[in-house]
Amino acid sequence: MIQLNAAVSPCSDDSIDNYFPRPQVESIFKATTVTAKDITSSCNDLEIQYKMIFGRYGDQTTGIPLSAPDLSLKVHVSINSTEARNYYQDTINAITQGSANSGIKLNTQSLSAVAEEAILISSPLGGGSSAYARQGKYVLSVIAGSFAGNPAQFADPNKPLPPILQQYFSEYSAESVKSKVQDLLFLSLGKAKTKLTGTTIPSTGPAETGKDCGPAEKYFPKSRVESIYGKKIIYTILVKAGAVNQAGTKESANCRIFLDPNNSLSGSDNLATSYVVYNSNSLAANAAAKPDNPANIQMNKVADINIGDGGTLWIVGANSPLPTYMMQVHKGPLLLGVLYWNSNNRSKAEDLLRAAVQDSKSSPTPSPSKSVQPSTSKTPETKAPVITSITRSGTKNSDFPAGVFSDFTSDGQALYKYYYGYATIRGKNLSGSVLSSDNKGNLAGDPAIEFRKIESYDNGKMLIAQIIVKTFAKEGATNIIVTNHNGQSKYPVTITITGTQYLQRFYKDKPIFFGGDWPDKAPNSNITNLIQAINKGLSTINNPNYQKLFIIPYIFEADAWNDFAETRFCGDSASRGFRAAGCASPGDSIIYLEADLSDLDWLSQTILHESAHKLHFYNLGKYFPIPSRPSGFQARIKTLSDPEIAYCIYIPVETLGGRFYWFGDNDPLRKPRCGFIYQYGASGVYRDLKNNDYYEHVATLTQAHVFAGDLFNYPEAKNNPAYGKEINLLKEYGFIK
Structure with missing residues (x-):
């Protein structure tokens, strides 16, 4: 019986799904809910316990269930932050005191960078982890039980673990469970902070252009962000806009952009964009060289950024569980910034800033004195980009591989890594462009193709860019999209895959695995x-x-x-x-x-x-993956076969040059003898009847009945009733239909 109720407060309309939406819980834990038991105990407490399944080993309907760790989620809503602080401290003290009384020293890690108070707790024995946080009047907790799965219960310990089980045990290792617990906590914190600030998150689609972040879109339009990231914006929050009280500045805007629906910053593509117009070039240059840090937070410089008139990349809270990356550049008095949390998104931040600098065209200048009149010039005519060809640099080919062979696993599966190469785009009006594609590849909609190091040549008639094609890129026709401040243009290229990749994709929903590599383009x-x-x-x-x-x-x-x-x-x-x-x-x-x-x-x-x-x-009762008991099959096959071979002059069979021969017969042509359908079926069989297991006899007889029916037309098979009786026995026990 499947129970799927959600924890709802008996005193309000609040639900635990408002903090831990079930689809996102399942997504983070890579599992499907079997039961979700509501154990809410009071008006102030929402609590639910999940039992989930990762999948099944074998058949997806009837196979052995692979259980995910048990999960408990709780939200305590206090009357104020003081009561919440006391509740939080009492909870942590009870946990640490209880473990001390048991002689167990827990591993703890502060997560205060993401909430007013937060901690991650894990057992030194591995497996279970829990996380607790307080934000305002909310206290949130995530507890994942230890995972006690044992590979030996599924497979022969002397052979490599099947790939599906390798993934299973990797997904729920102690470190992986700890990471999932953190992500769930960050998810719920985002929801709690939204409730505290009163910000409404639209249920579908992005906010209307200009409704939340209109001023910030001056240099970071939503369409460009979506193009570079290959994702739709879920919602935006305008943090600051208009004149700023800070001395030396004239205009600014700062926008938080949410691209991932789970609102979790850990590993997400969420970002913030900002711009500030200073009263002088020097003030903007100073701000780009080192960000303002009034709270004296730990900051480390990562690199200088050669965009516009220069800038820097900093990491804030490098030792925290959730470091922030801050990239700022300036063009004259204009300061442009991008904050991001996913360390892999540096190139995207650079693309956004590069395009923003291009949008600024001539840098904003400080207001002239009344005695000086600014010069005016006619705005030049602009034209949309035009693409005439896209090729792999150094070739005339317009196809790009979805990854390249990297290595083999220990059990022979081919591993592929991202393809890194260069693309040459020819056309006109290409200066200041950013590149993207419409190839999403996976179910999450992640961009399958990225572009970096975009350089313009020949007065905007040619771009050369590093292209990265990921292994999950969808094969076939794909549009490369060129976007700049004058418009957008698309051009088709072909994404190719190898035979190995084709087989893996074709059988992705079946438990079939492939070893070695078929490198030719497929199909x-x-x-x-x-x-x-x-x-x-x-x-x-x-x-x-x-x-x-x-x-x-x-x-x-x-x-x-x-x-x-x-x-x-x-x-x-x-x-x-x-x-x-x-x-x-x-x-x-x-x-x-x-x-x-x-x-x-x-x-x-x-x-x-x-x-x-x-x-x-x-x-035989010897099949270990599932419970089995001896049936009557072996005794009955021996009853039919033993009399045939006791006096068979063609046994034992002989092996010569890798081929099988009936004893005394120099012809290796397959033919039936003594109840066997051909020579290999009698391998390992002797006339003394000792230790005859008949493994190959049963397998070859099954195989020949389906694929080599002509063998049953030999006089030996037609005239010997043992063959017909053995076939009927195989049908009775389901070897053949």
């Missing part, structure tokens, strides 16, 4: 044929008997298989005497497979063959 005929072969093999194991085993195909490109995967996962071929095209073990749900592009039908067959091994293990 192509090889990749299309490979997908057809995979799907053909999967169609043979789509009945409930196989589905309950949560089988995960791990398919390797042929070179990777031959270089390391076969030996690592299936054993040494030299000692075995033949090369394997796949293998399976009872200790996990993975089947390891080779994708030989020259014989893809064999891949389809091997998917079924190795899956039959898994089902055989299950019927």
